[in-house]
Amino acid sequence: MRSTVPFNFLFFLCLLTLPACQTASATIDISLKSTSTPFTPVSSSVTLTPTPLLSNGSTPDPTTQSTPDTMRFSLPTPGAQPVTAWRPPLYPVPRAASPFDHFYFTRPIAVDQKNWSSPDYRYGGIFFKPGAVHTGIDIPAELGTPVLAAGPGEVVWASWGLYSSDPTNKNDPYGLAVVIQHDFGYNDQTLFTVYAHLDQVNVVPGQWLQTGDQLGELGQTGFTTGPHLHFEVRLGADTYFNTRNPELWLVQPQGWGVLAARITDSYGYVLTDLDVTLLSEETKMEWTSRTYPALGVSGDEYYQENLVMSDLPSGYYTISFQYLQKTHEIKVQILDGQVTYFAFRGLNGFGSTPPPTEKIFFFFTPTP
Numbered sequence: 001m002r003s004t005v006p007f008n009f010l011f012f013l014c015l016l017t018l019p020a021c022q023t024a025s026a027t028i029d030i031s032l033k034s035t036s037t038p039f040t041p042v043s044s045s046v047t048l049t050p051t052p053l054l055s056n057g058s059t060p061d062p063t064t065q066s067t068p069d070t071m072r073f074s075l076p077t078p079g080a081q082p083v084t085a086w087r088p089p090l091y092p093v094p095r096a097a098s099p100f101d102h103f104y105f106t107r108p109i110a111v112d113q114k115n116w117s118s119p120d121y122r123y124g125g126i127f128f129k130p131g132a133v134h135t136g137i138d139i140p141a142e143l144g145t146p147v148l149a150a151g152p153g154e155v156v157w158a159s160w161g162l163y164s165s166d167p168t169n170k171n172d173p174y175g176l177a178v179v180i181q182h183d184f185g186y187n188d189q190t191l192f193t194v195y196a197h198l199d200q201v202n203v204v205p206g207q208w209l210q211t212g213d214q215l216g217e218l219g220q221t222g223f224t225t226g227p228h229l230h231f232e233v234r235l236g237a238d239t240y241f242n243t244r245n246p247e248l249w250l251v252q253p254q255g256w257g258v259l260a261a262r263i264t265d266s267y268g269y270v271l272t273d274l275d276v277t278l279l280s281e282e283t284k285m286e287w288t289s290r291t292y293p294a295l296g297v298s299g300d301e302y303y304q305e306n307l308v309m310s311d312l313p314s315g316y317y318t319i320s321f322q323y324l325q326k327t328h329e330i331k332v333q334i335l336d337g338q339v340t341y342f343a344f345r346g347l348n349g350f351g352s353t354p355p356p357t358e359k360i361f362f363f364f365t366p367t368p
């Protein structure tokens, strides 16, 4: 289903005028989303049929591994990520400062403690084994920490066996889990959130929850060696083939924002496992993340990203990564409460125009 994405042609012409070393440290300023590409919502009449297996025969992995007999989970070693216990208050939900953003959910862990994604094992992470792709984010916290509904809706699952569809399966990778079907959707598609590895569940299917209602207690059931909440956002259907990056859906602390990027080669094929560094020009603090694959996880309907970093204080940053033995850099402004987007397309360099939205992510096979 992949097809060539038209790139910002004017921008490409500009790049052609740069010296021969253009791709090495070619630095430009973008401060955000171009408004030149009209947004066309994905047609709700298209039926998506999930492809049951990845091309290498593996399945998307809801937690860490695709099959119980190969379980070798260990928490990643924390890197040199700047972590502060204090954050500004969250924006109220829902928040959509631009027509492309959808910060519909609040944090599933209370704001008086760490309630953001573990930076070492984000959505799309493939650090544990090839083909086992992380379909959510992990928020480490103490056993028994209250887990809260990220938005209003009806409980549609509250037991073991979410992955295997067998409520008696205590070996299910999700452990004890809760799924909420929300009262609102996006682009005429239903939204679900998933809360996994719980120690206790306090709700039953059919129960309606308001934002912030406690649904359980944080635990370490299922595939995990340490207590944390595995949180997913599912769009269109309640399956692990329908996840989206939660960092594009969880509301930001006030004054903070999100970076999203689509980083591909010159032909538009996503570059995976690329380490991307973000350096704050003001504080010199550094963040790192890694691009994720086009299989097992899905890009946003609009951004079609393969890199997201949320919870970034607004301000100016230099982004850098290595590709084809060269360092590529771009300066961006992280906007308050919004998504800042950039694209990189191999030898064509950087741009800020997202791909056309009419393309369904190519992992899926649209059927008439």
Ligand SMILES: [Zn+2]
Binding pocket: 062, 063, 064, 134, 136, 137, 138, 229, 230, 231
């Ligand atoms: Zn997880």
